[in-house]
Amino acid sequence: MFATRFSRRHALALLAAAATLPAPLPLLAQDFPQPGRPIRLVVGLAAGGSLDAQARSIARKITEQSGQQVVVENKPGASMMLSATEVMRAQPDGHTLLFAPSSIFAQNPHTLASVPYDPFKDFTPITLATKGPLVLTVHQSLPVQNVKDLVDWAKANPGKLNFASFGTGTSSHLYAVAFAKAVGIEVTHVPYKGTADAARDLLEGRVQAYFDAAPTAIQNAAGGRIRMIAVAAPQRMPAAQQVPTFTEQNVPNLDLTSWIAVVGPAGMPPAIVNKVNALFTQALRTQDVKDFIAKGAYEASPTTPAELAAEMRSAYDKWGAMVKQVGFQKQ
CATH class of the missing domain: 3.40.190.150 (Bordetella uptake gene, domain 1)
Known part of the structure; x- marks a missing residue:
């Protein structure tokens, strides 16, 4: 009985003491960076x-x-x-x-x-x-130098313009759909499993157009097999000042x-x-x-x-x- 009473008293005392202890401290500035x-x-x-x-x-x-x-x-x-x-x-x-x-x-x-x-x-x-922006690139076999040329070619050749993307639902896909809708042309979407495959097939001419990331667009354009014809950004790229934006070519709202x-x-x-x-x-x-x-x-x-x-x-x-x-x- 004594042990039981003691245990209860001891437990109550511990609970009371615990109630007076401060709560665990939150992470503080001095906790970062942690040594090692x-x-x-x-x-x-x-x-x-x-x-x-x-x-x-x-x-x-x-x-x-x-x-x-x-x-x-x-x-x-x-x-x-x-x-x-x-x-x-x-x-x-x-x-x-x-x-x-x-x-x-x-x-x-x-x-x-x-x-x-x-x-x-x-x-x-x-x-x-x-x-960094996406850039509209086209294969050199297309007789186009700018957005207007591309739109005119697509309208004169309905159903023949293929757009690569680095996956369904990716920015390269959505940009292509938004662009086609904005300028009133039809395009065929050709999805790939990643940026490398899409860029490779554009270089080989298996597809004709592609919204590529700026680094690979600039690198691939230097080889002469593709052209950069528009930048999807509010301003021109410092690394390729010669390429105009979509807004400059009368296609607004593609500046994400x-x-x-x-x-x-x-x-x-x-x-x-x-x-x-x-x-x-x-x-x-x-x-x-x-x-x-x-x-x-x-x-x-x-x-x-x-x-x-x-x-x-x-x-x-x-x-x-x-x-x-x-x-x-x-x-």
Whole structure:
């Protein structure tokens, strides 16, 4: 009986003491970076592409400037949703981040039937990293030099203009549909499993037109087998000033510039967000990183977390309007 009474009294005392203890402390600014832990920068495409190259150049610069190790991890698959869910489920301590194109946040929710994340509730915006447009490219066998020539040729040859894309529902596909609708022509969509296959078949002349990412468009145009005839952006590309925008060629509303951003899991404390933002913006403002990114026809564009949040919402709304305009159904 004594032992039982003692045990009860002891238990009640422990509960009372526990009630007076402070709650577990949230993550604090001094918790980042944690000694000996690298930052994991997760990329949703395989190593070797422009997205991966940008991530690695920024990671190297952060390590050089701060001594904080940044490790790029490639996790391709499922329209880059594997990388997004990897980061979404991580601890919000600043050590697991996503280096992601706008399509993850602005396009996937509108074009895919099953998206395992909410672009606004499941991530913490940190900074915009780079911007770069898609470019309308055509095979050199087409007798066209600009958008008007292409439209005239398509109208004179109904049903003969093939447009490649790097996948159904991707930006290259939606741009082609929106362009065709805007200028009143018919096109045949030829989807591929990725950018490399689509670009290769354009070079070989198996398809005639393709909305390509700026880095590969510029590289392939230099070989003379394709032409760049329009930039899907508000301004001309610094790396190819000779190529006019769609708006300059009387085709408005095709200026949805693609971008790449750094985000973390939801729930990151503001103090840690600011520390991570400072690491990335400092690296992105260095001349050698800016020069490296510019060689790939992108532009270093660091921002505040709030500015990135606004950009994410704006891109989401614009892509939603485009998807609705072209009548695309979720796949």
